[in-house]
Amino acid sequence: MGKFYVEDKNKIKKVEAKKETIDFLLNYSKSLKIDKINGVAYESNLN
Amino acid sequence: MELQIADSLLIQNYINGDERALETLIRRHNQRLSSFIYSKVNDREITEDIFQDTFIKVIRTLKKGRYNEEGKFLPWVMRIAHNLIIDHFRKNRRLPYFEGSNTFDIFSIIHDEKLNIEKQLIKEQIDEDLVLLIEELPKDQRDVLVMRMYKDMSFKEISENTGVSINTALGRMRYALINLRKIIEDNNIVLTN
Structure with a gap:
């Protein structure tokens, strides 16, 4: 598992997720509703 | 800060x-x-x-x-x-993806096990010719060969079915093959695929 990670951090190219991706996640979060009924979590998406 | x-x-x-x-x-x-x-x-x-x-x-x-x-x-x-x-x-x-190149042909390592249409036709022709050749054998030899090769019966089953001993059945099979080869050679028949 250790070999899976890059040892030299300077070699890692810095990238960022796009604004659209972040907006999608924020909208997803706002629309996601979780209700717990008798200990069972029910998901619903209000979009 | x-x-x-x-x-x-x-x-x-x-x-x-x-x-x-x-x-x-x-x-x-x-x-x-x-x-x-x-x-x-x-x-x-x-x-x-x-x-x-x-x-x-x-x-x-x-x-x-x-x-x-x-x-x-x-x-x-x-x-x-x-x-x-x-x-x-x-x-x-x-989902591996392979692609051939000028120096590497993907079909050099993967094969279609089925015969191509030409080889299939040749095989069918040989099978038909063989049936005709078997017809030329004496009946006792022909029966043993058909039961063994086409009906996949054991020599014990052939023996029980024909009422002869296993050794006799084996002998008839041996002579059937010898005679088949002889017919093929005498008539210059080429059976190959």
Whole structure:
């Protein structure tokens, strides 16, 4: 598992997720509703 | 100096319904997480997909109240991303893609086991010719050969079926083959595929 990670951090190219991706996640979060009924979590998406 | 709200507090605020806390968390760890994913997959689009799937898992876990504060937020998120990266590579390994080149022909290592149409026609012709040749054999030899080769019977079964001993059945089979070869040689017949 250790070999899976890059040892030299300077070699890692810095990238960022796009604004659209972040907006999608924020909208997803706002629309996601979780209700717990008798200990069972029910998901619903209000979009 | 700007004060930074701790991740744990932001998580608590988010669980309590403050959606802006999630935005702060995503923006705070965006570069670190995206760069980590990109360093493994080396593709911007895949990085974007895995980043998105990671936070979808984060959002669902937090909203379901299943997150425990034992570990730190970022290592937990990185672990989710790491598992999704492994899933991505596993999925791709199941669908290998090969392409030939000028120096490498993919069909040199993979074969279609079925006969091509030409070989299939030749095989059918040989089978038909063989049936005609077998017809030329004496009846006792022909019966043994047909039962053995076409009906897949054992010599014990042939012996019981024809009322002769196993040795006699074996002898008839031997002579059937000798005579078949003789007929083929005498008539200059070529049976080959």
